[in-house]
Amino acid sequence: MAVQSGVYRGVSAEERAAERRARLLKATLAVWADPAVSTTMTNVCGRAGLSERYFYESFANLDAALTAVLDEVATEIETTTHQAAEDAGTEPAARAVASVSAFVQLLVDDPRKGRVAIVEAAAMPALRPRRTELMRHFAHRTAEAAGELDLAPRSGAEDELAGLLFIGGVAELVTAWLDGAVDATPDELVAIAARSFLGLYR
CATH class of the missing domain: 1.10.10 (Arc Repressor Mutant, subunit A)
Incomplete structure (x- = not known):
């Protein structure tokens, strides 16, 4: 119109x-x-x-509105976590903790964003392809971040696989946390996710 x-x-x-x-x-x-x-x-x-x-x-339709929300949340996550890492300096562990902390804080501030982007979108056939694209985008950005920090350089394929493993694992962890299946504090989520990132690339 x-x-x-x-x-x-x-x-x-x-x-x-x-x-x-x-x-x-x-x-x-x-x-x-x-x-x-x-x-x-x-x-x-x-x-x-x-x-x-x-x-x-x-x-154009409801799916378009849902996709727009999904993209908006993804953009906020990427912008917030990147800025937090930049503000943390150059030490890998500090950057990892800062980035994951920013992500978890975003979910604490508004759990709806994590629920729709990570949980609900996966259950909707029309949105599943876009969610998959975004997950792979974040996996690629994870690999890029590790490369920028000179964390145990591997082949490009290995870096991307490690990124997928990290992002997929964090998504499953957050899903369980939002569903109440995991009894953990935000600080505990941050600690385990940051260690996971460093362990995959070191």
């Missing part, structure tokens, strides 16, 4: 459309992460306080 042109109360049509999209993304996250609510376009629109007309202004 085309966005109507013109300025209304000092706000352009593009700005209004962006604000509506942001509301829909926020509502999609809330509905998707709530086990008591069905993940439907109707419920998303209801939570956002917008009509379906405005939903289609931003997204």
